[in-house]
Amino acid sequence: MRLPKVKAEHRPYRIGRDRIRIGGSIYGIAAEISDPHGHAWAALSAMDGTRAPADVADHLCHLFPGMKRVDAAGVVDLLLRSGYLEDAAAPPPGDLSAAETERYSRNKAFFRWVDLVPRAHGWEAQVALKRARVLVLGLGGTGSHAAWALAAAGVGRIHCVDRDVVEVSNLTRQALFTEADIGRPKADVVVERLTAINSGVRVTGETRAVESRADVSALLAGFDVLALCADEPRGQDSIRIWANRACLMAGVPWAVGGYRGPLVSVGVFAAGGPCYECLTAAIEASLEPGVHVDLGGPGVLAPSAGISGHLTAQAVISMVTGIPATLRSHVTGINLIAPEQHVYTHYAASPECAGCAVRGKRERKSAVDA
Structure with missing residues (x-):
């Protein structure tokens, strides 16, 4: 994932001082993250579609001077595998025409919301339907x-x-x-x-x-x-x-x-x-x-x-x-x-x-x- 970004439907929020809820609350796809030191919150805040994963890890090390680079990279990797992020830099696949990406844009939004498997570009479900x-x-x-x-x-x-x-x-x-x-x-x-x-x-x-x-x-x-x-x-x-x-x-x-x-x-x-x-x-x-x-x-x-x-x-x-x-x-x-x-x-x-x-x-x- 080149430029990770939290999916709009999964915007995180804090519960108290040491927990994060992500993925909504009533749709059966939410998760809670234990975050006593604020590392996950800082990483999610930095994942706005403008930074590469390595840059997010560097950002964590800057915010938390005592944090090891390997630990920062581990936090980033865990979030990347969660399914709550998308790649802001991913282009539409060649399997779909411009007219099809416009036609099925609401389909993509639905699948983006409910799918917790990390994908390359977010259009995989629509391509599967087409085939x-x-x-x-x-x-x-x-x-x-x-x-x-x-x-x-x-x-x-x-x-x-x-x-x-x-x-x-x-x-x-x-x-x-x-x-x-x-x-x-x-x-x-x-x-x-x-x-x-x-x-x-x-x-x-x-x-x-x-x-x-x-x-x-x-x-x-x-x-x-x-x-x-x-x-x-x-x-x-x-x-x-x-x-x-x-x-x-x-x-x-x-x-x-x-x-x-x-x-x-x-x-x-x-x-x-x-x-x-x-x-x-x-x-x-x-x-x-x-x-x-x-x-x-x-x-x-x-x-x-x-x-x-x-x-x-x-x-x-x-x-x-x-x-x-x-x-x-x-x-x-x-x-x-x-x-x-x-x-x-x-x-x-x-x-x-x-x-x-x-x-x-x-x-x-x-x-x-x-």
């Missing part, structure tokens, strides 16, 4: 919102699949359709709308039914992440089971969004974490006999569909960019009529899980091929 290939399966309430958000965010390649045509009942919640689209294939309309929203991304569509795990596997080939926004067929041999096993076999992470009345949630399944079947088995074990996990149904409003789609898109963006750096398999969501009931759950992988057995076969095959 990403995402499959969106299902273009209804969840899928239409998710597809819009992914295109707006700058995902470079999006393939949208749905078997249906636009119906009048879709217009209450499916954001990309209008009355003039009734009777048209959803995939065709979505391609048109997303291309008009962001001509810099490649959007393709396909009108087809998905009727087996083999169908999901065929669609998944060549993509980095799956956004599953379809909920049919359901039951023990459901589209979610097909997606889970296809993704396990391909080593592809995926997210599934859904809603049931006021309950809106997203399941996120990292490539190496507990799978969808592990999670649902653990949840169902805590329910009454015969009750199954089932998110979907006719009860939905535009806000619940939108929240579902945007939670799904955010999960995909996190998996593509690696922000946050440690994303484990989980389910999260909210109850729209009882907002105090936040949903968050995660479970360890089950050794008896039939889905994880598929992953074991893939890993053994990879080892043999290697």
